[in-house]
Each structure stands twice: as structure tokens, then as C-alpha cells.
Amino acid sequence: MLTHYIKVSFRELLKYRAQSVVSIIGLAVGFTAFILGGYWLWWETHFDSFHPEADRLYCLTTEGLVKRANGTQADLDQLHINDREELFKLLPEIETSCSFNHLSFTLKQDNETITLHGMESGQSFFELFLTDFIEGTHKGIAPDGSSVILTERTARQLFGTTSCIGKEVALDDNLRPSVAGVIRDYPDNTDLLFDFLLIRTPEPNHVKRMTTYVRLQKSANVAKVRNKLAHYKSHAEDKWDREQVKDWKINLLTASEVHLRCHPELTDRIRNIHILALAGAMAFLSALINLLVLFIGQQQRKQQKNRTYLCVGASTGSMILKGFTELTLPLIIAFMAAFCLIESLYPYYESYTTWNRYGIYENISRHLSRTSLFGNTLSLAGISILAFLLICYYPIRNLLEHKIQRPVLFKQSLIVVQIFIGSLFFITSLGLFRQLHFILSKDKGIDYERVIQVNLGYSTAHQTDLSVLKPEMANHPYVEGVTFTCENAPVFTEQGDWYGSFYSHFCFDANESDPNSNNAVVVTDKDFFSFFNLQLKAGSWPTEA
Structure with missing residues (x-):
């Protein structure tokens, strides 16, 4: 029967081809906007969420050192060593911690200049962060700078293979550690950018600050910890009396919040991504409601035919299956068209969404994973179909069993909801275009x-x-x-x-x-x-x- 229902549904699409084409194109475009905006938002808001027990992983940041372009205060993912000592006394909720500094070296290899960015940290790094070893181990290594852990990409760049345990890496004339292990590369959505990890007790930078992450105890009350920090006064040195230490605030940020709040240049980007994701969701929802409205209209036109089916012995279950088939077929076709549309747009999407770092990391760009994008697209398409059919189950059943006394009113209600969403989308778009016009025309x-x-x-x-x-x-x-x-x-x-x-x-x-x-x-x-x-x-x- 299912094969028969698919044939009938396909003929219905051909019979009302104008409606079908408009509905399918609307669904394809709406779903494409939804997945591209939604996945981008998910990617930006899940930096470093892949670390073990990431829900208890936090960074102690300093607010009051950095301003955004709009003049508001941003966070800096660094903590003064005086504050580090005091906070560890103040916060018994801290289970373990890790501090590290950033390093950068330029190497010469085969007439080629290679710039390596790394970090120096002790053994605590391996307690807090993901380290999937391909070769070697960190265990038993003294934090004296004689050993280094390479990422898989760096090992292949320097030695052509990951089997390089014991080989020397000449970072500079005075620093020649041997390779103790090779770990898999991190995904691009991470703020821990390193080609190598030098196992050495980190020293504070010239302003006596270090990046510090902590893991709180499972029983810790995060709200209470943040309340303690809100009343904490910085103990940082201010020998030039210029850094306004009295105005500093120490914040406890999740690993994902570090990306959003410690990069001043991302403020407008994140805001616009939220708008894009919301616009995509509204477009997709409007297209789904439009599909349901068209389906109800078709069922109204086929009331006599449906009654005949029921009279000759068709069960309510088989009629619901027939209705679901008619509703699902355009969805599947639309999702297939959306996949083709996403594939064609991906090169532009990747270029547009790339995040280019600055400062010593200016040559490093972060990209959304193509594999993850299409994997999430496939999963979301299946989830969307199931969720839509579950939501529509009772309306469709009542419609086929003629329990909806005024189906025209129900259909009109859906149209009103669709118009409301469309109007909201139009008003949002109008606001964005007016803002763009202001930016381009304002003196x-x-x-x-x-x-x-x-x-x-x-x-x-x-x-x-x-x-x-x-x-x-x-x-x-x-x-x-x-x-x-x-x-x-x-x-x-x-x-x-x-x-x-x-x-x-x-x-x-x-x-x-x-x-x-x-x-x-x-x-x-x-x-x-x-x-x-x-x-x-x-x-x-x-x-x-």
C-alpha cells in the first residue's frame, strides 16, 4: 500500500504542479537558510565544548583591560599571578587548574620558513583538556622544557610522519626539546591554538599574567562562585598607576563563552549570526506552515473521495498513512533540493564564515567543517520530518475523520500565523536594510x-x-x-x-x-x-x- 500511496502522492504533485513547485522551492530555500544560519550559530557558540567534562571547565578572565570598538568592556583570557594566588584561596570549589603561556618560533627547514605557535604548560594540561595520543605519552615527563608534544599536523609538517618519538625539534638555539608524543589535531572551533605543547612550568608574561583554566568540583554552586568573584577586588600590581586596577573585574567564563567574550572584533559578527539564524528559522517555519495549508486545501477538495475510501473498508490508520505520504513526499524532494543548494553555496559560505585571527595568529583561519555541516544537515532533515509529522498527527487525523467541524477556520488560522511570521520576517529585514542604508549614507x-x-x-x-x-x-x-x-x-x-x-x-x-x-x-x-x-x-x- 505504501508504494501505491507514493504513486498517488506523486500524481497529486503533478496535478497541482504550480502549487507544488512554489511549495517545494520555498521549503528548500527556507531549510537552506535555516541550516546555514543555525549551524553557523551552533559552531560559534560551542567552541571547546569537546573537552572532557567541559560542563565543569571554566576560564578565569579579567574585564577592564580591553575595550570593544563600541566602547564597552571586553574580557581578556588572562589572569594576574597575584589574583591567581588569592582566588585559589578564596575558591575552595576549584578541583584542579591549569595555567599556560603562548609561544611562537620561526624555524628554517629545506629553505622554507615555518612559523610554529605553541604553548608551555605543566602536566595539569592533560587533566583538563582533550589529548588523544597517536604516539607516545605525557606520563612521567618532567616539566623542565626538555620534552614537547606535537599535534599530528605539525609532526607531518616537520618529519613527514607521526612516528617521530625521540626526535629533536630545534625551536631556537637554546631550546631543543625532544618529541615525547603526538596528539590528534583539535577541531577548528577552539581557542587553544597550538602546534606544539612544551612541557615546562609556565612563567608569567611581561605584565605578570597567564591564561588560567579551572575545573570546579561536581558539587560546586557556580552562582555562588560568580558571586564571590563579583565582590573580589584585584590584587594586581600597578607600578605605573595607569591600568585602573580598581576597575578590574574577574569573571568565570565557560570554555565556549571565552570565544564570544574575549575577542572584541566578534561582537557584531555574533549579533548578526543570531539575526541570520532567526531569519532562517522563520523562513523555514513559514514554508512548513504553507505546506500544511496547501495539504489541508487538497484534503478539502478530496473530501468525497476520502469518504468513499472509508466506506469501502479503508481504516483510519491507512488513511492517515496516505495523508502522511502526501505530506512527506514534497518534504523529501525539498530537502534533496536543499542539499544541492547547500553544496553549490558551500564555497561562498565557507569564505564568508571564515574567522581570521589577528596579532601573532594572523595567518591562522578557522573554518566550519564541511563534513560536520552535511552530517548535521542530514540529521536535521530527518528530525524536521519526524517533528513536523508528529505535530500534524492530530490535526490530520481529525481532518480525515471529519472531527474538525470548521476546517476552513482551521486553515485560515494557519494562514494568519503564516502571515504573522512573514510580516515579522519582513519587518526584521526592513530594519536591517535601514541600518545598512544608515551605515552607507551617514556622514x-x-x-x-x-x-x-x-x-x-x-x-x-x-x-x-x-x-x-x-x-x-x-x-x-x-x-x-x-x-x-x-x-x-x-x-x-x-x-x-x-x-x-x-x-x-x-x-x-x-x-x-x-x-x-x-x-x-x-x-x-x-x-x-x-x-x-x-x-x-x-x-x-x-x-x-
């Missing part, structure tokens, strides 16, 4: 038409005399003017006021209320003002003299 005080910003890289910007490059670029026939900042200043970026600038203090009034305030300074080329057509409210631009 920002600078003329940025036909301007291209060239990022020369973190290292280059600190080591190169850009005044030599300026006349070379100006000689290009299509270049009208050139200016530069002495660092990667955040002129058109969202990385906050701490990246590409330095802090100083301008005291123009001896009686000012806060003589210890900081002013972010961007050092620019002399043509910077005229290049962007900047207008002064008062005074005049500095002259050559």
Missing part, C-alpha cells in the same frame, strides 16, 4: 570613497619603515593618494581601541579630575588628514615645521 566625518585599506601584517607593521613603501604605491597609475598609520590602527576594523594603538596621557588642564586617565594614540602619516578630508572644529593642522 562619519571622513571621506572613505574609493579607499582600500592594506593590512601589511602584524609583524611587518612593527618592523618596517612604511615611508619607503608610500612613494612606490603612489607611482601606481590607478592610485590617486596614499597615507599610512605606523601600526595596524583600527581605522576600519572592529578590534577595539587596544589594537594598533598605544596609550598615553595628554594633560591640557592641571586641574582635571582624573590625571591618570588614558588616551588611545594612533600615529599617522602627515597626509592622513587631507587624505580623508578631515575637518577641524577649531585650530589648524600641524605644518611641516
Whole structure:
């Protein structure tokens, strides 16, 4: 009978081909938007969720050191060593902890320069974080810097194989640890970026801070721990009296929250991803309701035929199976079309969703996994079909058994819900377009038409005399003017006021209320003002003299 029902359902699609095509295309587009937006949101909000007992894994972060581009405070995934000692006394809920520092080395191999990013940490790293060993082990290694753990990718890059236990890695002239083990690479959605792990007791950086993760006891009350931190006053040293230690706040963030709150440039990205995921969900829900409305309309037109089926002995169960088949077939066709659409869009999707790191990690990009995307798409398609049919079970049964006294009213109610969702989608889209129009048309005080910003890289910007490059670029026939900042200043970026600038203090009034305030300074080329057509409210631009 099922084969017969499939044939009947397929003929129904052909009979009402205009409705069917519109419905299937709407479902395919809606599901594509839903999965692309939803998976991206899931990926961004599940960083480092793959570690063992990740629900008890937290990072102690410092708020008050970093600002976002919009001026609000962000977190920094570092903790001053004085605060580390005090907090471990204050929080008996901490079961175990791990502190580490970031390292970076440039190696020469076969006339090729290889940059390796790593971390130094003791044995506690293996207690908190995932380490799936392919070769070797960490057990029994003294934390003296004589041994190193490589990732699988790094081992193949340096030695061409993962069977490299005991071989030496010349990180620099004074540091030549031997390989003690090789672990599998982490997924891309991680903030623990390392090519190697140097087993060595970590030393604080030049500002006496380290990245510190803790695992709380199973019985720990996280709300109480956070309440203790809210009343905690930092014990960090402030020998220059400039870092406003009194305003620092120590926060307890989950491993996934570290990604969302410790990268100032991601604030707008995360907000827009939420909007995209919500828009995709509304589009998909609207398409499903539209499919149900069309199905009800078809059943109304076939009431006499359905009564005949029941009169000649067809059971209610078989009629429900027939109805489900008619409802499921366009869903399956739409999902197949969505798979093709996702496959064709994936290269653009991957490029658009790539997260490019900055600073010492500027050459590292994070990508959404293609395999995971399609695996989740397949799972979600099956779940969507089952959930939709379960939700529709009683309405369909009552409709086929004629228990819905006013099916027209039920159908009209669904149409009203669909119109409401469509209107909400339209209003949201209108708001986004108005915001985009505002961004493009608002006078920002600078003329940025036909301007291209060239990022020369973190290292280059600190080591190169850009005044030599300026006349070379100006000689290009299509270049009208050139200016530069002495660092990667955040002129058109969202990385906050701490990246590409330095802090100083301008005291123009001896009686000012806060003589210890900081002013972010961007050092620019002399043509910077005229290049962007900047207008002064008062005074005049500095002259050559």
C-alpha cells in the first residue's frame, strides 16, 4: 500500500504542479537558510565544548583591560599571578587548574620558513583538556622544557610522519626539546591554538599574567562562585598607576563563552549570526506552515473521495498513512533540493564564515567543517520530518475523520500565523536594510570613497619603515593618494581601541579630575588628514615645521 500511496502522492504533485513547485522551492530555500544560519550559530557558540567534562571547565578572565570598538568592556583570557594566588584561596570549589603561556618560533627547514605557535604548560594540561595520543605519552615527563608534544599536523609538517618519538625539534638555539608524543589535531572551533605543547612550568608574561583554566568540583554552586568573584577586588600590581586596577573585574567564563567574550572584533559578527539564524528559522517555519495549508486545501477538495475510501473498508490508520505520504513526499524532494543548494553555496559560505585571527595568529583561519555541516544537515532533515509529522498527527487525523467541524477556520488560522511570521520576517529585514542604508549614507566625518585599506601584517607593521613603501604605491597609475598609520590602527576594523594603538596621557588642564586617565594614540602619516578630508572644529593642522 505504501508504494501505491507514493504513486498517488506523486500524481497529486503533478496535478497541482504550480502549487507544488512554489511549495517545494520555498521549503528548500527556507531549510537552506535555516541550516546555514543555525549551524553557523551552533559552531560559534560551542567552541571547546569537546573537552572532557567541559560542563565543569571554566576560564578565569579579567574585564577592564580591553575595550570593544563600541566602547564597552571586553574580557581578556588572562589572569594576574597575584589574583591567581588569592582566588585559589578564596575558591575552595576549584578541583584542579591549569595555567599556560603562548609561544611562537620561526624555524628554517629545506629553505622554507615555518612559523610554529605553541604553548608551555605543566602536566595539569592533560587533566583538563582533550589529548588523544597517536604516539607516545605525557606520563612521567618532567616539566623542565626538555620534552614537547606535537599535534599530528605539525609532526607531518616537520618529519613527514607521526612516528617521530625521540626526535629533536630545534625551536631556537637554546631550546631543543625532544618529541615525547603526538596528539590528534583539535577541531577548528577552539581557542587553544597550538602546534606544539612544551612541557615546562609556565612563567608569567611581561605584565605578570597567564591564561588560567579551572575545573570546579561536581558539587560546586557556580552562582555562588560568580558571586564571590563579583565582590573580589584585584590584587594586581600597578607600578605605573595607569591600568585602573580598581576597575578590574574577574569573571568565570565557560570554555565556549571565552570565544564570544574575549575577542572584541566578534561582537557584531555574533549579533548578526543570531539575526541570520532567526531569519532562517522563520523562513523555514513559514514554508512548513504553507505546506500544511496547501495539504489541508487538497484534503478539502478530496473530501468525497476520502469518504468513499472509508466506506469501502479503508481504516483510519491507512488513511492517515496516505495523508502522511502526501505530506512527506514534497518534504523529501525539498530537502534533496536543499542539499544541492547547500553544496553549490558551500564555497561562498565557507569564505564568508571564515574567522581570521589577528596579532601573532594572523595567518591562522578557522573554518566550519564541511563534513560536520552535511552530517548535521542530514540529521536535521530527518528530525524536521519526524517533528513536523508528529505535530500534524492530530490535526490530520481529525481532518480525515471529519472531527474538525470548521476546517476552513482551521486553515485560515494557519494562514494568519503564516502571515504573522512573514510580516515579522519582513519587518526584521526592513530594519536591517535601514541600518545598512544608515551605515552607507551617514556622514562619519571622513571621506572613505574609493579607499582600500592594506593590512601589511602584524609583524611587518612593527618592523618596517612604511615611508619607503608610500612613494612606490603612489607611482601606481590607478592610485590617486596614499597615507599610512605606523601600526595596524583600527581605522576600519572592529578590534577595539587596544589594537594598533598605544596609550598615553595628554594633560591640557592641571586641574582635571582624573590625571591618570588614558588616551588611545594612533600615529599617522602627515597626509592622513587631507587624505580623508578631515575637518577641524577649531585650530589648524600641524605644518611641516
